[in-house]
Amino acid sequence: MTTAIRAKGAAKTNVDKFLTLLRVLLIGAISVGLLAFIAQQIDPGNAFAKWTHDGQEANRLTGEQFKGLIVSGLSQGAMYGLIALGYSMVYGVLGFINFAHGEVFMVGAFTGFIMSNKFDEAGLWEGGAFIPTVLFTVLIATLIATGLAVLMERVAYRPLRGSPRLIPLITSIGVSFFIQNAVILLFGAGAKSYPPNPDWLQDDWILGIEGVKIVVIIVAAISMAGLWYFVERTKTGKAMRAVAEDKEIASLMGINVNRTIVTTFAVGGAMAGIGGMLWGLLFRSVIATTGFLPGIKAFTAAVVGGVGNLGGAMAGGVALGGAESLAPLTLLEPLGISGVSQLRDAVSFVLLILVLLIKPTGLFGERLSSDDRA
């Protein structure tokens, strides 16, 4: 391999200089924002805060608000992590970004919506029947999401194996578009509401944190642990890692490459399905475009953690969720930027760019086969 490895003390080209400047500026802005935040926590009326807020005092964040931000960041991040697993696994094995993975997540959430409403009409979405009903709904949503992921692989991606890198990526954009609009046409374009959760789920459980958020975090952690066990400890998981390393050699070792790839899609789809259902329980609203942004952000999470690295994907998800939740109020607001909540999405993209600029292999390193690293 003659992959170019960049020098540490390389002669600087103009582009390099610009990138260095960009890194410095971004990190500088973040540091200034953080310092301003700390300053305003100590004294909301400090000179810098007054200057950035047109002479007004800054709003100090209360501990309660801070906790709220962290918890919602965590629960959102857990979901990003679940979706990111699918991206990460498929990227690890096939070396392409399955752009349509976010739609699998959306279909999981949609299935949850349809079933939960039917159950609600039958009076099964409350009282003692709630837990078995939810479990059943999660099961079906997961199955449907899995089925969709497998179907996608069979119809759109398998015929393209071995074609130039960008071809499957472009195809997956088309698949994503198609599924999104098919859902709009089949089920209508409006937002769909889940039936209300039972009160005990919305109540504060410990430390004044809503039960549903705790459930989301716990379920995500359990799924993650299950996946980890599957990939690291079972025979199928080993086959998966072997295929990720080198498809040809793996097939020579008697591994059914096709089936392993399908399994990869299936497992990724299942995770996205669970994620979709959790999304439904947490936000209680789903719309055909629900999958798009979380999908992109989950990919961001996968890159932040290091593509192909499952633990990294989960950690990346949590980091992203946290950053997205905290950064607007702790970095941007102290700088005097107004309407920061609108910039949430921008925060995650900036984080993606920042990570790729500073550590392109992600925080925990990539695990890819050698020909995918090129």
Place this chain on the structure above:
Amino acid sequence: MTATTVSNSGSANEPLSIDAVSKGAFDFDMRAALTSGLILALSLVFIALCGIPEGLNERLLIKPVLSLGYLSLLWLPLLFGWLSGNETVLEGMVATKKGARDIVRGLFVGLIGGLGLSLLTVLMDAFDLRDPLVNWSPATEEVLQFSRSIGFGVIAWPVLGAILGAFGAALHVMPEKIRKAVMAGLGTVLSFAIFATFIVDVADFLDDLLYARRGGLKWGWAIALFVIGAGASFLGGGRKISEMKSSYQAATGPAKRQQTTTLILLSLAALIIIPLITGKITQELFANIGIFLLLALGLNIVVGLAGILDLGYVAFFAVGGYTTAVLTSPNRGPDFEGFPTLPWWGALLVTIIIAGLVGLFIGAPVIRMRGDYLAIVTLGFGEIIRLLFLSDWLNGWFNGAQGITNVPPADFGFFSVKGTDPRSVFYLVLFFAAISIYVSWRLERSRLGRAWMAIREDESVAEAMGINTVNMKLMAFVVGAVLASFSGAIFAAKVGSIFPTSFLILVSVIILVVVIVGGMGNIMGIIVGSVVLIGVLGGPKQPGLLAEFSEYKLLIYGALLVVMMLKRPEGLVPNARRSRELHQDEFLQDAWLKGEVDTDDDMVDPSTGGEGTVAPA
């Protein structure tokens, strides 16, 4: 593919049996036919449940017989019938013997497909699933029952499916001349029926003659048009055209250059004259096609020539639009108070500079990333730019969600370009499109074009051969950005107002589809792509000829992208080199058959152990 296998067994999975002549009419691969029948049935049910037949039913094509809604279902059995009898030609040999077998098979496939719709008709009558499925409605039911009775629908669909399937398959069986005539006839009728608005807009007098009062061809005229189309083809109309085409392709040197110049001048003259004689609808259509053609030409330099998949291309469109709006409109954000407003062309100069700078700014960090990361990061940038225009933070400049209104027309003294006069917009667009085409054409055939080609083939070798890949790719990125900003500037003057919602990611994807469907890296392909897609289906918000399709066009765009990638990644009008890249094996096989492959020596590559191609590592 084992091209030389000649099977005598005619086993189930052997599509290439040559001696199938003696087989009976029913001796075909039942399982495969059943599978394709079921796929057909599922597709039909899917289309019906998407509400397409019902939504398009109002639009009559041929007065009492056929509406666009029914056509949206009926073309599928025809296609599947055609595919089920598809012959395989290998090394000049027709591998499947055509005959009654094919027709029976097509009939069978169509029948199963039709049965799918029958089942749906029955189910719709029996159950109410309207809650999740919005199109599980009486209106759809009525369409499925042909506005008669459930029994009629249940019987009619399989019959129709079978007939169309058999007809589709029969197209293989009939002699080529007749097939061409039939296709030409059908094509003529359908284009007259589907493009009615356009035709009436161009030639008003045809309205009462051809079309019924509430739309749709009069059926007598439908038959007449079929005869005209078929007759023209039968008498050799098509042959003339293909002869001219091949004589053009065969020409070389100065003769070719002369012919090309004549062609370009003729089409230019046509493009200038046509809008003068057509109505507003066509002019508006032309203007929209032009705006997206401009965008597609720019993206083609980035994707097609330099091989950078930029999914945030809309960002430059937005930058162009917003810069122009901010500089020319009195209704821009309050922070620009006291800043003089510029005329459009003055603003254009600033726009070019700003777009180039933004291109550099976005390009520099992403250009070294690997292709797929780059795609996602540019998509992120596209979103960030839109969010910035939308945000409260920059409200003082861009007015957030309210957008910038009152963008004045582009005034050139002797003529002014404004949205109410789509013809003027079209001429302006034409001017810039000509510039873009010239730029693409010149760049492709220069030192830069060659460097981009080499980068697309093997980036690290290109780097080792002395090409500064970072600078070259950045240059493509910036040129693309500038071309997109032209489009944005014209868009601002045309619409007269600029909102963040005009610049969704959707726009990027649609431009990408245009480039890919047309043919990446090929200017002619890009033109064809924009005319076919934007002209017929329409842009993200702009209606095309099939204005009725507006609800469904995004679905179709998605499906088109997938189908093209799977079946014809080189696009409708492929670039010779692109197709070589995408079909290297086939190309080499062809070259080998034609005796073009070099056999100076018979040594083989020791590293691959065969006479394989040089695979870019």
Place this chain on the structure above:
Amino acid sequence: MSLLEIKDLSVTFGGLHALKDLNFHVEEGEIVGVIGPNGAGKTTFFNMISGMVTPTSGEILFEGESMIGLDPNQVTQRGISRTFQNVRLFANMTILENVMVAQHCRTNKGVWGSLFNTAAFRQEEKEIREHGEKVLGFFGTRLIGYRLEQPASVLSYANRRRLEIARAMATKPRLLLLDEPVAGMNPMESAELTDLIGKLRSEWGFTIVMIEHDMDVVRDVSDRVVVLDHGETLAQGSFDEVSSNPEVIEAYLGRPLEKRK
């Protein structure tokens, strides 16, 4: 002053020493053969000179100037060009385009020139083309004539190797790095190419460093042979000196049984 001088060059890949304290020099007009068993670090050595891999420590001086940290394209710009062990042509570009694109760093007409088709631009294109045909003509009639417009992928294996050398020549280098130029050729072809390598120096004035496994070729053209093993220089000198060096024989054939402890 040597044309190329390498001092104490080391590179490690995750703890593995691919090259260790390598010292090496090439004089103007020399042909140096680099030999060594598989995995000795020969290709890494080339990758390092051509800027594709950055050394962990050490210095590379070309005409007295440091090359450390330069991008591959800058290295080529300074006058070092190379071929690849596993032939890497631009397979879908025509044969002529392959050599034309290699002159990129020797030409400078940019967007303006090509847009306005200036006289200078046309002149430059003409020169690029002529030079391209000239380097292709070096290999006789194999790569010119009707072949000019054919894609490189249709070429036979030996001709691909020749085209790769032509492409490297087209960059107008002073130092040419050939990575196994005759691998996969039959004896007749390799004898012919050996001749041509000699001519590359005598007629074109290139200085050449060549990795080669074919000892006949190495013997016939090299002024000096350097033996690498496990990333270290094992021996240097004329072919005869090196080939009789017991350490070299050991590296290639293994240690005789009785000496093994």
